[in-house]
Amino acid sequence: MNSPDTSVEKTAHLTALLEKEYGRQTRYSSKSAMDQLIATILSQRTNYADERTAYDKLLSTFGDWEGVARADVKDIEQCIQTSRWPEVKAPRIKEIINHIIDTYGAADLDFLADLPLDEAQNLLMALPGVGHKTTTFVLLFSLRKPVLPVDTHVHRVSTRYGILPMKTSQAKAHGELLKMLPNTADDLLNFHKLLFKHGQRVCTYSHPKCESCVANKECDYFTVSP
Ligand code: SF4
CATH class of the missing domain: 1.10.340.30 (Hypothetical protein; domain 2)
Structure with a gap:
């Protein structure tokens, strides 16, 4: 596994790349x-x-x-x-x-x-x-509390890109990702929504569009076997 510093930097870099692509994500739910x-x-x-x-x-x-x-x-x-x-x-x-x-x-x-x-x-x-x-x-x-929902998209993008080891379970990913992200609800909401969008649109389960992905230069999945 990468050293904590490297993973923190890699996480921040991915966030910046996706933010440039999709914009900063700020929308909370209007639901109670x-x-x-x-x-x-x-x-x-x-x-x-x-x-x-x-x-x-x-x-x-x-x-x-x-x-x-x-x-x-x-x-x-x-x-x-x-x-x-x-x-x-x-x-x-x-x-x-x-x-x-x-x-x-x-x-x-x-x-x-x-x-x-x-x-x-x-x-x-x-x-x-x-x-x-x-x-x-x-x-x-x-409720705007600082936790990170890890759904299938967040999990897939995180493991393919190499923030987390490929075999990390979805249950374990939550705690591991929290160690690498700023501990504010706004930042965690932003990260969740960016990876969700990317997983839905580009880093899809089958046939990810790696050639046109903004994060492909640093992505473990793509750079190991493009
Ligand atoms: S390069 Fe491919 S595997 Fe890596 S994040 Fe982009 S779409 Fe996903």
Whole structure:
């Protein structure tokens, strides 16, 4: 593995290259923490348009999250058919919302913004079926806490470019990348969105467009076997 200094420099360089290509990324989510949590669950293995359809249908059918909490699981499942694995997500969503209402008195998680990061993360992780990756989306995008969501795009670009060893797991990548990045929510949001865009548009899973990639000169994947 590269020395920490080299990796830090390489990470900063990649960020600068992608920033030049796509611009500095500054847009947080306009969703509340509660909205973001449900949207994140619906987004798992699902494209944005289908996630959005499922999310909108849930709210237009049941009115609000309290309405979803009271609804029959089969009716929730029917609403979220465009999201992958609706039969798994429907009971989970109902259980999570009911748990939040029972524990905090309302389907509202905005109070997490006032808590220290660790405390907010632990409370989210204590929700039924909510894992570390899901919490990072809520904590960064909605609550503006300094964590880094590592999705498939962030993971692919980081390992191919050589910031992380190729075999680094997605779970481990979160902690490793945090060591190389500035510890502010704005910088982590910028990094996540830059790599997400690059992974979607250029550094795709199959047939990455390496010849036209702005980062190809320093990319391990391309320079080892162009
Ligand atoms: S050179 Fe290829 S593998 Fe490397 S970051 Fe660019 S698209 Fe991805």
